[in-house]
Amino acid sequence: MTHTLHRTGDLESIREDFPMLTHVARGFNDKDAGPRLKQIAQTMTKYTDLHFGDCKVGNKYTMDSGEIMEKLTVGCQVVFKDKESLIACMKELKKKDQGISIVVSGLFDEVFDCCHQAGLKPPLIEFALGVHGNTKKLWPPEILDFVTMCGHGLVSGRLVKKMVQDIKKKKITVEKAAIELAKPCLCGIFNPYRAAKLLRKMVEK
Amino acid sequence: MRIDQEKCKGCRLCADYCPVGAIQYFQDEKNPKKKKARIDEEECVECGVCFRAEVCKPQAIYRQEIGWPQSVRLAFSDPMVEHKQTGVPGRGTEEMKTNEVTGRFRRGSYGMAVELGRPGVAARLKDLEKIAIALAKIGVEFEPKNPVTFLFEDVKTGKLKPEVRKEKVLSAIIEFVVKPDQLRPVFQSLKDISGKIESVFSLDLISFPEEAEKNPALKVVKEMGFPVYPNGKVNLGLGKVLNK
Numbered sequence: 001m002t003h004t005l006h007r008t009g010d011l012e013s014i015r016e017d018f019p020m021l022t023h024v025a026r027g028f029n030d031k032d033a034g035p036r037l038k039q040i041a042q043t044m045t046k047y048t049d050l051h052f053g054d055c056k057v058g059n060k061y062t063m064d065s066g067e068i069m070e071k072l073t074v075g076c077q078v079v080f081k082d083k084e085s086l087i088a089c090m091k092e093l094k095k096k097d098q099g100i101s102i103v104v105s106g107l108f109d110e111v112f113d114c115c116h117q118a119g120l121k122p123p124l125i126e127f128a129l130g131v132h133g134n135t136k137k138l139w140p141p142e143i144l145d146f147v148t149m150c151g152h153g154l155v156s157g158r159l160v161k162k163m164v165q166d167i168k169k170k171k172i173t174v175e176k177a178a179i180e181l182a183k184p185c186l187c188g189i190f191n192p193y194r195a196a197k198l199l200r201k202m203v204e205k
Numbered sequence: 206m207r208i209d210q211e212k213c214k215g216c217r218l219c220a221d222y223c224p225v226g227a228i229q230y231f232q233d234e235k236n237p238k239k240k241k242a243r244i245d246e247e248e249c250v251e252c253g254v255c256f257r258a259e260v261c262k263p264q265a266i267y268r269q270e271i272g273w274p275q276s277v278r279l280a281f282s283d284p285m286v287e288h289k290q291t292g293v294p295g296r297g298t299e300e301m302k303t304n305e306v307t308g309r310f311r312r313g314s315y316g317m318a319v320e321l322g323r324p325g326v327a328a329r330l331k332d333l334e335k336i337a338i339a340l341a342k343i344g345v346e347f348e349p350k351n352p353v354t355f356l357f358e359d360v361k362t363g364k365l366k367p368e369v370r371k372e373k374v375l376s377a378i379i380e381f382v383v384k385p386d387q388l389r390p391v392f393q394s395l396k397d398i399s400g401k402i403e404s405v406f407s408l409d410l411i412s413f414p415e416e417a418e419k420n421p422a423l424k425v426v427k428e429m430g431f432p433v434y435p436n437g438k439v440n441l442g443l444g445k446v447l448n449k
Contacts, residue, residue, distance in 0.1 A: 005438050006324055006407045014436050025303035029447035036447075055284035062257070093443060101303040101444035111439045112414075122414050123305045124440040127423070129408035130432040132399040137326045147325040152284050153224055153375045154254050157325055162221040184222065184254050186284055 003151025004077075004105040004189050006128045008144050011107070013198065016081045017149075018106040018114075019189040020044060020089070023075035029099055030074070036098045037072040043096060044078040047089035051079045053188025055152065061183045075100075077188040083114050090118035145198055150185035159184075164202045174199050206244050206255055212265035213241045219266060222258040224375065225250055225327045250282040250327050250375045251275070274368040277330070280352065281374035288352040298350050298380060301411045306444040315383045315422045316411035317345075319395070321404060322376035328404030330356065331370040333377050335402055337363030339394045340379065343387050348380035388425045396429065414439075 004019040022040045024030040045052050045065065053059025054076040057068050068076070080086040086104070093102055104111050108125070115122055131138065139147055139157040146160045147153070163177035172180070178195040208219075208228075219242060220228040227248040233239040242265075244255075256266045271279055280288050300318065301310060310316040319336055322328035333353065341347075341363035347354050358366045383391050395408065408431065412420050426433060 005409060006320070006434075007436060008324075011435065021302070023299055023302045025299060025306040025444055025446075027448065028303070028306045029445060031448040033447075056287075090441065093441075097443070099443070099445035099447045101306060102441045103302050103438055104441060105436065105438045107436045108439070109435075115439065115441065120441050120443075122439045123442040124301045124310065125412055125414050126301050126438040127410045127412060127426075128434040128437050129410055129426055130434070131324065131405050131407050132395065133332075133402045133405040134326075135405055137403075137405060139325055144324060151323065153323060153325050153327070154252060154284070156222055156224040156254070158221040158223070158226060184224075184258065186257075 003187065004103070005126060006131070006151060007105070007148045008141065013145065013194060014107055015110065016197075017191050017194050018080040018086050018104055018111065019077060019191070020080060020086070020102065020104045021075060021077045021187075021189070022100050022102050024100055033100065034073055036100055037076060038069045039096060040093065040098050040100060040102070041069045041072060041076050043092050044076070044089060046092070047085045048078050048080045050081060050193050051077075051182055051185070051188040051190055053077060053186055055186040059183070059186055059188045061179055079189050079191045081191065081193045083110060087114045087117045090114060090120060094118060094120060142198070142202060146181060146195060149190045149195065150187070151189070152185070152187065154184040154186065155181055155190060156184070163199060167199060167203050174203070206249055206251060206253065207246075207267055207269045208242050208244055209265040209267060210241055210243070212263040214263055215239050215241045216262070217242070218260040219255050219258065222255050222260065224252060224254060224325065225373075228255060248373065249278070250373050251278040252282040252375050253285065274366075274372055277356070277369050277372045278374055281377050288355075298348060300380060301438065301440055303444055304440060305442045306446060310382075310411050312413060314385070315388065317381055317383055317391070318409040319379040320376055320407040320409065321379070322374060323405070323407045326405045327373060327375050328377070329370070330365060330372050330374065330377065332402040332404050333379065334363065334365045334370060336395070336398055336406065337365070337379055339363075339398050340381060340391065343390045343394060345381040345383055345387060345391060348382070351378065351380045353377050353379055383422075385421060388422055389429070392425060392429045392431065
Protein backbone atom coordinates (compact mmCIF):
# COMPACT_ATOMS: atom_id res chain seq x y z
CA MET A 1 0.00 0.00 0.00
CA THR A 2 2.45 2.56 -1.22
CA HIS A 3 -0.02 4.41 -3.38
CA THR A 4 1.13 7.92 -2.44
CA LEU A 5 4.84 7.22 -3.00
CA HIS A 6 5.57 7.37 -6.71
CA ARG A 7 4.20 10.70 -7.91
CA THR A 8 6.10 12.05 -10.92
CA GLY A 9 6.45 15.61 -12.18
CA ASP A 10 8.74 18.58 -12.13
CA LEU A 11 9.73 20.03 -8.77
CA GLU A 12 7.55 23.10 -9.21
CA SER A 13 4.50 20.90 -9.66
CA ILE A 14 5.34 18.37 -6.91
CA ARG A 15 5.88 21.29 -4.54
CA GLU A 16 2.10 21.81 -4.61
CA ASP A 17 1.20 18.21 -3.90
CA PHE A 18 1.03 16.70 -0.40
CA PRO A 19 -1.20 13.63 0.02
CA MET A 20 -1.98 12.84 3.64
CA LEU A 21 -3.35 9.55 4.93
CA THR A 22 -4.38 8.07 8.22
CA HIS A 23 -4.43 4.32 8.84
CA VAL A 24 -5.22 2.14 11.83
CA ALA A 25 -2.72 -0.47 13.01
CA ARG A 26 -4.55 -3.79 13.06
CA GLY A 27 -4.46 -5.37 16.49
CA PHE A 28 -3.11 -2.18 18.08
CA ASN A 29 -5.60 0.67 17.59
CA ASP A 30 -8.27 -0.57 15.16
CA LYS A 31 -10.88 -1.46 17.79
CA ASP A 32 -13.81 0.98 17.56
CA ALA A 33 -11.63 3.33 15.53
CA GLY A 34 -14.57 4.87 13.63
CA PRO A 35 -15.13 7.94 15.89
CA ARG A 36 -11.39 8.66 16.04
CA LEU A 37 -11.08 8.42 12.26
CA LYS A 38 -14.07 10.71 11.90
CA GLN A 39 -12.39 13.29 14.14
CA ILE A 40 -9.20 13.04 12.11
CA ALA A 41 -11.14 13.34 8.84
CA GLN A 42 -12.92 16.44 10.15
CA THR A 43 -9.57 18.02 11.03
CA MET A 44 -8.06 17.11 7.66
CA THR A 45 -10.98 18.46 5.65
CA LYS A 46 -11.03 21.67 7.70
CA TYR A 47 -7.67 22.56 6.11
CA THR A 48 -8.09 21.20 2.58
CA ASP A 49 -11.09 20.69 0.33
CA LEU A 50 -9.22 19.40 -2.73
CA HIS A 51 -10.06 15.74 -2.26
CA PHE A 52 -11.15 13.33 0.47
CA GLY A 53 -12.00 9.67 0.54
CA ASP A 54 -11.24 6.11 1.47
CA CYS A 55 -10.84 3.19 -0.90
CA LYS A 56 -13.24 1.05 1.14
CA VAL A 57 -15.98 3.68 0.98
CA GLY A 58 -15.62 6.19 -1.86
CA ASN A 59 -14.56 9.79 -2.40
CA LYS A 60 -16.12 13.24 -2.08
CA TYR A 61 -16.74 13.52 -5.83
CA THR A 62 -18.86 10.39 -5.89
CA MET A 63 -20.61 10.57 -2.50
CA ASP A 64 -21.33 12.94 0.36
CA SER A 65 -18.31 13.70 2.59
CA GLY A 66 -20.42 13.36 5.75
CA GLU A 67 -21.52 9.89 4.68
CA ILE A 68 -17.90 8.91 4.01
CA MET A 69 -16.88 10.07 7.50
CA GLU A 70 -19.60 7.94 9.12
CA LYS A 71 -18.35 4.84 7.30
CA LEU A 72 -14.61 5.06 8.03
CA THR A 73 -13.15 1.97 9.71
CA VAL A 74 -9.55 1.69 8.48
CA GLY A 75 -8.37 5.12 7.35
CA CYS A 76 -8.87 7.98 4.94
CA GLN A 77 -6.96 10.35 2.69
CA VAL A 78 -6.83 14.00 1.64
CA VAL A 79 -4.40 16.08 -0.42
CA PHE A 80 -2.92 19.53 0.23
CA LYS A 81 -1.55 22.09 -2.21
CA ASP A 82 0.38 24.33 0.18
CA LYS A 83 2.60 24.07 3.22
CA GLU A 84 0.69 26.61 5.32
CA SER A 85 -2.50 24.53 5.37
CA LEU A 86 -0.50 21.35 5.87
CA ILE A 87 1.37 22.76 8.86
CA ALA A 88 -1.85 24.08 10.42
CA CYS A 89 -3.45 20.66 9.95
CA MET A 90 -0.42 18.85 11.40
CA LYS A 91 -0.50 21.11 14.46
CA GLU A 92 -4.17 20.40 15.08
CA LEU A 93 -3.74 16.66 14.55
CA LYS A 94 -0.90 16.65 17.05
CA LYS A 95 -2.97 18.62 19.55
CA LYS A 96 -6.05 16.41 19.17
CA ASP A 97 -3.85 13.33 19.65
CA GLN A 98 -6.24 10.68 18.31
CA GLY A 99 -3.53 8.01 18.42
CA ILE A 100 -3.92 6.82 14.81
CA SER A 101 -0.94 6.92 12.42
CA ILE A 102 -0.67 9.77 9.91
CA VAL A 103 1.58 9.74 6.84
CA VAL A 104 2.36 12.67 4.51
CA SER A 105 3.97 12.38 1.07
CA GLY A 106 5.75 15.12 -0.84
CA LEU A 107 9.19 16.59 -1.37
CA PHE A 108 11.20 15.39 1.64
CA ASP A 109 12.71 18.82 2.36
CA GLU A 110 9.28 20.42 2.36
CA VAL A 111 7.58 17.73 4.46
CA PHE A 112 10.42 17.73 7.01
CA ASP A 113 10.17 21.50 7.26
CA CYS A 114 6.41 21.22 7.87
CA CYS A 115 7.01 18.55 10.54
CA HIS A 116 9.60 20.77 12.22
CA GLN A 117 7.22 23.74 12.25
CA ALA A 118 4.44 21.56 13.66
CA GLY A 119 6.72 20.13 16.35
CA LEU A 120 6.69 16.60 14.95
CA LYS A 121 9.60 14.19 14.73
CA PRO A 122 9.00 11.58 11.97
CA PRO A 123 10.12 8.08 12.97
CA LEU A 124 10.19 6.50 9.50
CA ILE A 125 10.38 7.47 5.82
CA GLU A 126 10.05 5.67 2.51
CA PHE A 127 12.03 6.31 -0.67
CA ALA A 128 10.89 5.77 -4.26
CA LEU A 129 13.68 4.19 -6.31
CA GLY A 130 12.28 4.63 -9.80
CA VAL A 131 10.40 2.55 -12.36
CA HIS A 132 12.05 -0.48 -13.96
CA GLY A 133 11.27 -3.26 -16.41
CA ASN A 134 9.65 -2.72 -19.78
CA THR A 135 9.42 1.06 -19.42
CA LYS A 136 8.45 1.41 -23.10
CA LYS A 137 4.96 0.54 -21.92
CA LEU A 138 4.74 3.60 -19.67
CA TRP A 139 2.59 6.58 -20.53
CA PRO A 140 4.62 9.62 -21.69
CA PRO A 141 5.80 11.83 -18.79
CA GLU A 142 3.09 14.49 -19.24
CA ILE A 143 0.38 11.80 -18.87
CA LEU A 144 2.26 9.92 -16.16
CA ASP A 145 2.12 13.00 -13.94
CA PHE A 146 -1.68 12.54 -13.79
CA VAL A 147 -1.70 8.74 -13.66
CA THR A 148 0.71 8.59 -10.68
CA MET A 149 -1.57 10.85 -8.64
CA CYS A 150 -3.70 7.73 -8.14
CA GLY A 151 -1.20 5.12 -6.98
CA HIS A 152 -3.78 2.37 -7.35
CA GLY A 153 -3.72 3.08 -11.10
CA LEU A 154 -7.44 3.84 -11.39
CA VAL A 155 -7.03 7.07 -13.38
CA SER A 156 -6.74 6.15 -17.03
CA GLY A 157 -4.18 7.82 -19.29
CA ARG A 158 -6.81 7.65 -22.04
CA LEU A 159 -9.16 9.73 -19.90
CA VAL A 160 -6.44 12.35 -19.48
CA LYS A 161 -6.08 12.57 -23.27
CA LYS A 162 -9.86 12.75 -23.67
CA MET A 163 -10.12 15.58 -21.14
CA VAL A 164 -7.41 17.54 -22.98
CA GLN A 165 -9.30 17.06 -26.26
CA ASP A 166 -12.61 18.06 -24.68
CA ILE A 167 -11.10 21.20 -23.14
CA LYS A 168 -9.68 22.17 -26.52
CA LYS A 169 -13.13 21.64 -28.09
CA LYS A 170 -14.64 23.70 -25.22
CA LYS A 171 -16.83 20.76 -24.21
CA ILE A 172 -15.60 21.00 -20.61
CA THR A 173 -13.76 23.53 -18.45
CA VAL A 174 -10.29 22.86 -17.08
CA GLU A 175 -11.62 22.77 -13.51
CA LYS A 176 -14.41 20.31 -14.33
CA ALA A 177 -11.98 18.11 -16.28
CA ALA A 178 -9.66 18.01 -13.25
CA ILE A 179 -12.57 16.86 -11.08
CA GLU A 180 -13.57 14.24 -13.65
CA LEU A 181 -10.04 12.84 -13.42
CA ALA A 182 -10.22 12.88 -9.62
CA LYS A 183 -13.43 10.80 -9.51
CA PRO A 184 -11.94 7.33 -10.20
CA CYS A 185 -9.35 7.82 -7.42
CA LEU A 186 -11.32 6.20 -4.61
CA CYS A 187 -8.86 7.08 -1.87
CA GLY A 188 -8.96 10.83 -2.36
CA ILE A 189 -5.27 11.43 -3.05
CA PHE A 190 -5.58 12.68 -6.64
CA ASN A 191 -4.86 16.42 -6.57
CA PRO A 192 -7.36 18.30 -8.80
CA TYR A 193 -5.63 21.66 -8.17
CA ARG A 194 -2.37 20.29 -9.58
CA ALA A 195 -4.27 18.45 -12.33
CA ALA A 196 -5.93 21.69 -13.47
CA LYS A 197 -2.52 23.35 -13.77
CA LEU A 198 -1.13 20.39 -15.72
CA LEU A 199 -4.20 20.33 -18.00
CA ARG A 200 -3.77 24.04 -18.78
CA LYS A 201 -0.16 23.36 -19.76
CA MET A 202 -1.20 20.52 -22.07
CA VAL A 203 -3.97 22.54 -23.69
CA GLU A 204 -1.62 25.46 -24.36
CA LYS A 205 0.91 23.17 -26.08
CA MET B 206 -16.57 -6.76 -16.13
CA ARG B 207 -19.04 -7.23 -18.96
CA ILE B 208 -21.27 -5.09 -21.14
CA ASP B 209 -24.82 -6.19 -21.83
CA GLN B 210 -24.99 -6.13 -25.63
CA GLU B 211 -28.76 -5.67 -25.57
CA LYS B 212 -28.44 -2.48 -23.50
CA CYS B 213 -25.26 -0.95 -25.02
CA LYS B 214 -25.99 2.02 -27.29
CA GLY B 215 -22.44 2.27 -28.61
CA CYS B 216 -22.00 5.82 -27.28
CA ARG B 217 -18.26 5.25 -26.61
CA LEU B 218 -18.31 7.14 -23.29
CA CYS B 219 -17.02 4.25 -21.17
CA ALA B 220 -13.85 3.24 -23.05
CA ASP B 221 -11.63 6.15 -21.96
CA TYR B 222 -12.22 5.38 -18.29
CA CYS B 223 -10.63 1.92 -18.56
CA PRO B 224 -7.08 2.09 -17.14
CA VAL B 225 -5.95 -0.88 -19.27
CA GLY B 226 -7.77 -0.18 -22.55
CA ALA B 227 -9.84 -3.35 -22.37
CA ILE B 228 -13.05 -1.81 -23.76
CA GLN B 229 -13.24 -2.13 -27.53
CA TYR B 230 -15.86 -1.50 -30.19
CA PHE B 231 -17.17 -4.13 -32.56
CA GLN B 232 -19.72 -4.16 -35.33
CA ASP B 233 -23.18 -4.87 -33.96
CA GLU B 234 -24.26 -8.29 -35.22
CA LYS B 235 -27.88 -7.18 -35.50
CA ASN B 236 -27.19 -3.78 -37.05
CA PRO B 237 -23.93 -3.72 -39.09
CA LYS B 238 -24.11 0.07 -39.37
CA LYS B 239 -23.64 0.38 -35.61
CA LYS B 240 -20.80 -0.46 -33.25
CA LYS B 241 -21.13 -1.66 -29.68
CA ALA B 242 -18.74 -1.78 -26.76
CA ARG B 243 -17.38 -5.08 -25.52
CA ILE B 244 -14.87 -5.85 -22.77
CA ASP B 245 -11.94 -8.07 -23.66
CA GLU B 246 -12.04 -10.36 -20.64
CA GLU B 247 -8.45 -11.53 -21.17
CA GLU B 248 -7.26 -7.94 -20.77
CA CYS B 249 -9.79 -6.71 -18.17
CA VAL B 250 -8.31 -6.54 -14.67
CA GLU B 251 -11.71 -6.24 -12.93
CA CYS B 252 -10.88 -2.87 -11.33
CA GLY B 253 -14.50 -1.70 -11.66
CA VAL B 254 -13.62 1.82 -12.82
CA CYS B 255 -15.90 1.62 -15.90
CA PHE B 256 -18.84 0.62 -13.70
CA ARG B 257 -18.24 3.23 -10.99
CA ALA B 258 -17.74 6.01 -13.59
CA GLU B 259 -21.53 5.98 -14.08
CA VAL B 260 -21.20 7.23 -17.64
CA CYS B 261 -23.27 4.38 -19.09
CA LYS B 262 -26.81 5.75 -19.19
CA PRO B 263 -28.51 2.44 -20.10
CA GLN B 264 -26.53 0.78 -17.26
CA ALA B 265 -25.13 -1.88 -19.57
CA ILE B 266 -21.91 -2.43 -17.57
CA TYR B 267 -22.04 -5.11 -14.91
CA ARG B 268 -19.78 -7.40 -12.91
CA GLN B 269 -20.21 -11.06 -13.79
CA GLU B 270 -19.70 -13.86 -11.27
CA ILE B 271 -16.00 -14.48 -10.95
CA GLY B 272 -14.52 -17.75 -9.75
CA TRP B 273 -10.99 -18.89 -8.94
CA PRO B 274 -8.41 -18.06 -10.33
CA GLN B 275 -9.94 -15.02 -12.11
CA SER B 276 -10.98 -13.72 -8.68
CA VAL B 277 -7.31 -12.82 -8.17
CA ARG B 278 -7.83 -10.00 -10.70
CA LEU B 279 -10.58 -8.51 -8.60
CA ALA B 280 -8.60 -8.66 -5.35
CA PHE B 281 -5.49 -7.06 -6.87
CA SER B 282 -7.23 -4.45 -9.02
CA ASP B 283 -10.32 -3.14 -7.23
CA PRO B 284 -9.30 -1.37 -3.98
CA MET B 285 -12.87 -1.66 -2.72
CA VAL B 286 -12.40 -5.42 -2.49
CA GLU B 287 -10.67 -6.74 0.60
CA HIS B 288 -8.24 -9.61 0.37
CA LYS B 289 -10.00 -12.44 2.19
CA GLN B 290 -6.82 -13.71 3.86
CA THR B 291 -5.53 -10.35 5.13
CA GLY B 292 -8.65 -8.21 5.44
CA VAL B 293 -6.66 -5.40 3.83
CA PRO B 294 -8.14 -3.44 0.94
CA GLY B 295 -5.71 -2.30 -1.75
CA ARG B 296 -2.61 -4.24 -2.70
CA GLY B 297 -0.17 -4.45 0.16
CA THR B 298 -0.12 -4.10 3.93
CA GLU B 299 0.15 -1.29 6.47
CA GLU B 300 3.94 -1.45 5.91
CA MET B 301 5.64 1.75 7.20
CA LYS B 302 2.37 3.62 7.68
CA THR B 303 1.83 2.33 11.20
CA ASN B 304 5.38 1.38 12.15
CA GLU B 305 5.57 3.65 15.19
CA VAL B 306 2.85 1.39 16.66
CA THR B 307 3.67 -2.03 15.23
CA GLY B 308 7.49 -1.84 15.28
CA ARG B 309 7.50 -4.02 12.18
CA PHE B 310 10.64 -2.49 10.64
CA ARG B 311 13.67 -2.31 12.92
CA ARG B 312 17.16 -0.96 12.54
CA GLY B 313 19.63 -3.42 11.08
CA SER B 314 17.49 -4.64 8.19
CA TYR B 315 15.64 -2.92 5.35
CA GLY B 316 12.02 -2.97 4.29
CA MET B 317 11.61 -3.04 0.53
CA ALA B 318 8.79 -3.44 -1.96
CA VAL B 319 8.51 -4.23 -5.66
CA GLU B 320 5.27 -2.81 -7.01
CA LEU B 321 4.54 -4.78 -10.16
CA GLY B 322 2.40 -3.12 -12.84
CA ARG B 323 2.80 0.37 -11.41
CA PRO B 324 2.51 3.01 -12.63
CA GLY B 325 -0.45 2.58 -14.94
CA VAL B 326 0.69 -0.47 -16.92
CA ALA B 327 -0.84 -3.53 -15.13
CA ALA B 328 0.84 -6.94 -15.28
CA ARG B 329 0.46 -10.68 -15.62
CA LEU B 330 1.38 -12.51 -12.43
CA LYS B 331 3.97 -14.59 -14.32
CA ASP B 332 6.13 -11.42 -14.18
CA LEU B 333 5.69 -11.32 -10.43
CA GLU B 334 6.81 -14.93 -10.19
CA LYS B 335 10.03 -14.18 -12.10
CA ILE B 336 10.91 -11.44 -9.61
CA ALA B 337 9.86 -13.49 -6.57
CA ILE B 338 11.95 -16.49 -7.64
CA ALA B 339 15.01 -14.25 -8.11
CA LEU B 340 14.52 -12.69 -4.66
CA ALA B 341 13.83 -16.04 -2.99
CA LYS B 342 17.18 -17.36 -4.27
CA ILE B 343 18.90 -14.60 -2.29
CA GLY B 344 16.97 -15.63 0.80
CA VAL B 345 14.94 -12.47 1.46
CA GLU B 346 12.07 -12.73 3.91
CA PHE B 347 8.69 -12.20 2.22
CA GLU B 348 6.11 -10.31 4.29
CA PRO B 349 3.74 -13.04 5.56
CA LYS B 350 0.68 -10.76 5.64
CA ASN B 351 1.06 -9.41 2.09
CA PRO B 352 -1.70 -10.75 -0.20
CA VAL B 353 0.92 -11.83 -2.76
CA THR B 354 2.41 -14.25 -0.24
CA PHE B 355 -0.88 -16.19 -0.28
CA LEU B 356 -0.44 -16.78 -4.01
CA PHE B 357 2.84 -18.63 -3.58
CA GLU B 358 2.79 -22.38 -4.04
CA ASP B 359 6.04 -22.41 -2.10
CA VAL B 360 7.06 -19.28 -0.24
CA LYS B 361 10.67 -20.47 -0.06
CA THR B 362 11.08 -20.62 -3.83
CA GLY B 363 8.78 -17.77 -4.83
CA LYS B 364 6.89 -20.10 -7.18
CA LEU B 365 3.25 -19.17 -7.70
CA LYS B 366 0.29 -21.49 -7.80
CA PRO B 367 0.36 -22.45 -11.52
CA GLU B 368 -3.24 -21.45 -12.20
CA VAL B 369 -2.70 -17.77 -11.24
CA ARG B 370 0.36 -17.12 -13.46
CA LYS B 371 -1.61 -15.92 -16.46
CA GLU B 372 -3.95 -13.68 -14.49
CA LYS B 373 -3.67 -9.96 -15.18
CA VAL B 374 -3.86 -7.45 -12.34
CA LEU B 375 -3.61 -3.68 -12.05
CA SER B 376 -0.78 -4.12 -9.56
CA ALA B 377 0.66 -6.54 -7.02
CA ILE B 378 3.28 -5.76 -4.41
CA ILE B 379 6.07 -8.03 -3.20
CA GLU B 380 7.06 -6.83 0.27
CA PHE B 381 10.21 -8.18 1.86
CA VAL B 382 12.92 -7.55 4.41
CA VAL B 383 16.56 -7.46 3.34
CA LYS B 384 19.59 -8.02 5.56
CA PRO B 385 22.60 -5.74 5.00
CA ASP B 386 24.65 -8.45 3.26
CA GLN B 387 21.74 -9.12 0.88
CA LEU B 388 21.49 -5.53 -0.37
CA ARG B 389 23.86 -5.76 -3.34
CA PRO B 390 22.59 -9.15 -4.55
CA VAL B 391 18.99 -7.89 -4.30
CA PHE B 392 19.61 -4.74 -6.32
CA GLN B 393 21.75 -6.64 -8.85
CA SER B 394 19.00 -9.21 -9.19
CA LEU B 395 16.37 -6.52 -9.75
CA LYS B 396 18.60 -4.93 -12.36
CA ASP B 397 19.02 -8.26 -14.14
CA ILE B 398 15.32 -9.12 -14.07
CA SER B 399 14.36 -5.67 -15.35
CA GLY B 400 15.00 -6.67 -18.97
CA LYS B 401 13.21 -10.00 -18.65
CA ILE B 402 9.68 -8.96 -17.74
CA GLU B 403 6.82 -7.76 -19.92
CA SER B 404 5.53 -5.14 -17.50
CA VAL B 405 7.11 -2.55 -15.19
CA PHE B 406 7.74 -2.28 -11.47
CA SER B 407 8.25 0.60 -9.06
CA LEU B 408 10.75 0.12 -6.27
CA ASP B 409 10.53 1.24 -2.61
CA LEU B 410 12.94 1.40 0.32
CA ILE B 411 12.00 2.12 3.94
CA SER B 412 14.46 4.02 6.12
CA PHE B 413 14.87 5.76 9.46
CA PRO B 414 15.16 9.54 8.89
CA GLU B 415 18.18 10.10 11.15
CA GLU B 416 20.21 7.62 9.14
CA ALA B 417 18.82 8.53 5.72
CA GLU B 418 21.94 10.25 4.41
CA LYS B 419 24.32 7.67 5.86
CA ASN B 420 21.99 4.80 5.15
CA PRO B 421 24.08 1.91 3.76
CA ALA B 422 21.13 0.77 1.68
CA LEU B 423 20.81 4.17 0.01
CA LYS B 424 24.56 4.14 -0.62
CA VAL B 425 24.22 0.81 -2.43
CA VAL B 426 21.19 2.10 -4.34
CA LYS B 427 23.12 5.09 -5.64
CA GLU B 428 26.29 3.13 -6.41
CA MET B 429 24.26 0.66 -8.45
CA GLY B 430 22.65 3.40 -10.51
CA PHE B 431 19.11 3.36 -9.11
CA PRO B 432 17.41 6.77 -8.92
CA VAL B 433 16.23 8.20 -5.59
CA TYR B 434 13.22 10.49 -5.99
CA PRO B 435 13.27 13.78 -4.05
CA ASN B 436 9.72 13.04 -2.91
CA GLY B 437 8.47 10.18 -0.77
CA LYS B 438 6.52 9.19 2.32
CA VAL B 439 6.97 10.45 5.86
CA ASN B 440 5.35 8.84 8.90
CA LEU B 441 4.50 11.60 11.39
CA GLY B 442 4.72 9.32 14.43
CA LEU B 443 1.26 10.08 15.83
CA GLY B 444 0.07 6.49 16.30
CA LYS B 445 -0.36 4.77 19.68
CA VAL B 446 -1.47 1.44 21.07
CA LEU B 447 -5.13 1.93 22.01
CA ASN B 448 -6.75 -1.51 21.93
CA LYS B 449 -7.39 -2.93 25.37
